Amino acid sequence: MKRLLVAALALAAGGTAVRAADLLPQGAAPLPPLPRSAPSFISEIRFGVTAQDPTGPESGSANLTGEILSVRPFAAADPVLNLLIPRIHVGGSLNLAGNTSFAYAGLTWTFDITQAIFVEGSFGGAVHNGETDPIDDHHNALGCTALFRESGSVGMRVTENWTVMATVEHLSNAGLCSNNRGLTNFGLKVGYTF
Template identity: 70%
Template sequence: MRRVLAMIVAVVAIAAGAHAADLVPPPQAAVPIFVAPPPAPPSFLSEVRLGVTAHDPGGQESGSANLSGEILSGRPFIAADPILNMLIPRFHVGGSLNFNGQTSFGYAGLTWTFDITPEIFIEGSFGGAFHNGKIDPVPHRDALGCSALFRESGAIGFRFAQNWSVMAIVEHLSNAGLCSNNRGLTNVGLRVGYTF
């Protein structure tokens, strides 16, 4: 009888142990130490650029240089298709200050950036500008014809670090023949950009 009682106790103990083991939660998977932060919401300010340009080489005002600066917005929205995404422009505003008292100007417009590779890109921009130069012919000055001008620019750039780029730029201002004089103004130079 004692033997039967001992066997019953042993069976109950084993069964109880099995049920207790079933109640223990399975071991948790290891949680990574580093968790990436959620993506930041898009910001209006996307990039700042600063550079130097040769002022109107070969023109009436040649022989001086400009300090040029520009800020760019982010794209207003992002397309799923990368090709379509490149067609979405960014808004820009900038200025060019001549070091020798020649024509300086401020401008605003739209910029399109096309990535050739992850590091190399080309850009085109179009917009308007206001200047402090001469409208009518004056010796050694460009006769720009209107106070408000169209501005176009093109650039080729290289991203040499995660947030930094350098680019060669050419920009042209003219009134497209809408005023009596239309000498136009072309600057060429280099810029460094910092992307936020």
């Protein structure tokens, strides 16, 4: 107690700085740092840019994209079976020219080619704010508001936490609605793994 009082007086009097270790009893071990925990559900976040449907009516515009991926819900003892267990993804794409933007969700499978190089495939659904019927030559007629979305990527792990990926994604209604122009975007993403 006397040591604590002396340290407090020294600090108040403008003396040298007091560290937490100075307040521990003689010979006591310092407290370990508090552990930092990663989010329990989120395994990765990604941001990127894509070219909007370069061969379609909305070509010449770009999208900002963002995506969150979950951890795998469980792991298999067999490494081959483990590759078949997907992660859940949720994301969105905002068109910077006011063309079709969309939100999406689905499943993602990641396969390592080497320790640094990987390929990825995903499948799910999307909803968009674009046109369902043709209105002019500068908008895609997507037929339905809800679409299927699939994507493929080739990526590289730059560090333990950071990745870069080249990606292509396609959205369409698979012929379930009268119009099915579809939307295919190409781009780059940067990912951070927790």
